[in-house]
Amino acid sequence: MLNILFLAAEAEPFVKVGGLADVAGSLPLALRNLPERAGSGMQLDVRLVLPLHRVLRAESATLRPVVEFPVYRRGRSIPARVFEMSMAGMPVYFISGEPISNATSVYSQDPALDREKFAFFSLAALEMANRMVWQPDIIHANDWHTALALYALRTRRVDPQMRRLHSVLTLHNLPFMGGDGTDVLAAYGLTAPSDEALPGWARTQPLPLGLWSADAVVAVSPTYGREILTPDFGCGLEAFLQKRSASVSGILNGLDLTAWDPETDKCLSGNFSAGHLQARPANKAALQSQLGLQEDPLMPILAMIGRIDQQKGVDIIPEVLRSMTDLPWQFILLGSGDPILENAMRNMQLEFPERVRSVIRFDAQLSRLIYAGADMLLMPSRYEPCGLAQMIAMRYGCVPVVHATGGLKDTVLEGKTGFLFQKEEPSALVEALRQALSTYASPEKWEQFRHNGMMENFSWSRSAAKYAELYRTLMKN
Numbered sequence: 001m002l003n004i005l006f007l008a009a010e011a012e013p014f015v016k017v018g019g020l021a022d023v024a025g026s027l028p029l030a031l032r033n034l035p036e037r038a039g040s041g042m043q044l045d046v047r048l049v050l051p052l053h054r055v056l057r058a059e060s061a062t063l064r065p066v067v068e069f070p071v072y073r074r075g076r077s078i079p080a081r082v083f084e085m086s087m088a089g090m091p092v093y094f095i096s097g098e099p100i101s102n103a104t105s106v107y108s109q110d111p112a113l114d115r116e117k118f119a120f121f122s123l124a125a126l127e128m129a130n131r132m133v134w135q136p137d138i139i140h141a142n143d144w145h146t147a148l149a150l151y152a153l154r155t156r157r158v159d160p161q162m163r164r165l166h167s168v169l170t171l172h173n174l175p176f177m178g179g180d181g182t183d184v185l186a187a188y189g190l191t192a193p194s195d196e197a198l199p200g201w202a203r204t205q206p207l208p209l210g211l212w213s214a215d216a217v218v219a220v221s222p223t224y225g226r227e228i229l230t231p232d233f234g235c236g237l238e239a240f241l242q243k244r245s246a247s248v249s250g251i252l253n254g255l256d257l258t259a260w261d262p263e264t265d266k267c268l269s270g271n272f273s274a275g276h277l278q279a280r281p282a283n284k285a286a287l288q289s290q291l292g293l294q295e296d297p298l299m300p301i302l303a304m305i306g307r308i309d310q311q312k313g314v315d316i317i318p319e320v321l322r323s324m325t326d327l328p329w330q331f332i333l334l335g336s337g338d339p340i341l342e343n344a345m346r347n348m349q350l351e352f353p354e355r356v357r358s359v360i361r362f363d364a365q366l367s368r369l370i371y372a373g374a375d376m377l378l379m380p381s382r383y384e385p386c387g388l389a390q391m392i393a394m395r396y397g398c399v400p401v402v403h404a405t406g407g408l409k410d411t412v413l414e415g416k417t418g419f420l421f422q423k424e425e426p427s428a429l430v431e432a433l434r435q436a437l438s439t440y441a442s443p444e445k446w447e448q449f450r451h452n453g454m455m456e457n458f459s460w461s462r463s464a465a466k467y468a469e470l471y472r473t474l475m476k477n
């Protein structure tokens, strides 16, 4: 039996902002359910630990107190309380404490507040591992929010209790490093490393410290794992990551096929599958009617679902739509994020009231209807570590049109399951869309694309086996 403590800032079904929640909500369970022979040859007891965010969707009645201990900040002790509940047989721990309960949202607009909150959480999670009867063999952190747990682990490895612990850091988004944490490091009694392999500016930022400390770094797709070693994607850490390249790999995220299943999805107006597509058009009609677009089964619907951010390429959409007015289409955007880009998209709806709907909010139900009712999902991401939206889209029969980068390149097959464009330019997306729209005009060809995408297998089992194999390698070393 191998014990793994999986640390994340968010996880379905408790709290979700983006793809990290999908992964943290499904990978630990997939690892627990792996047959012993797959990957590790061992049974994996993976347990999840999350901050007890104020916005959490957990019934407080089901939370059982487990342990309580102090976390020291500038000599003052802050009580950390750990609660437990069970999710499909897996223990899930929630940590509460002042820096966590002070925050009104999962991530705040104030980076310093977030650093405090997640530094406290990371250190408390590590301390919890030290105090429980159940002892992890591996600490598996995710992104900058929990990276300091690995740094604290490495710098405290002199402690015999901690010496036997191994560490993995999964990298979901390299540019989000947590910012300058000089204050937070000092407050929690951590000193910056002097290792010159890490650039000076990075020695006080949570994510680089985690990358420096982890026994293994996993990017969320093989292509992103290679891209981060280059100046275009390495964010200034490429030279450091190249030196560590023997410990850097890429494992594609999977999808929770039960949570994302068009055959059983309760948010849809009609359930369907690859073999029984008859009910899919009902979703298109419901989507058009719900958003006040003309109900036309033949009109291609282009959609985008995601954080409204430069990363996602939302900024090029106005130019793209304006240069395709000669073609029939409707466009739906669902997302929230950067206020300037949100406004630009609201203006697109004003400019094209008959064709464009910009829905600026987080809406899980509507997202499902869009995947099921739209014809194409656009992802012109500048970089995309893995991307889940394109996988969900394919599973729901919505054909992805994507920039050939990161995980998009690893999941969308040009000419078979979707359309890829190479250059990071509006004209390249326009060209891909024109090709996609012309294919859409030939129903048989379009059906083939749709069918190919729906037949792809994005389940966690293969990726979970790769993580299990990695755990085993770490334990052997």
Ligand code: ADP
Binding pocket: 017, 018, 019, 020, 022, 305, 306, 307, 334, 335, 336, 361, 362, 363, 364, 367, 386, 387, 388, 389, 390, 392
């Ligand atoms: P990222 O992790 O970079 O945000 P991903 O494509 O990996 O992007 O995952 C995004 C996830 O969040 C998908 O499950 C997507 O459906 C969901 N999502 C993003 N924005 C919204 C929104 N506004 N409403 C509903 N779901 C959303």
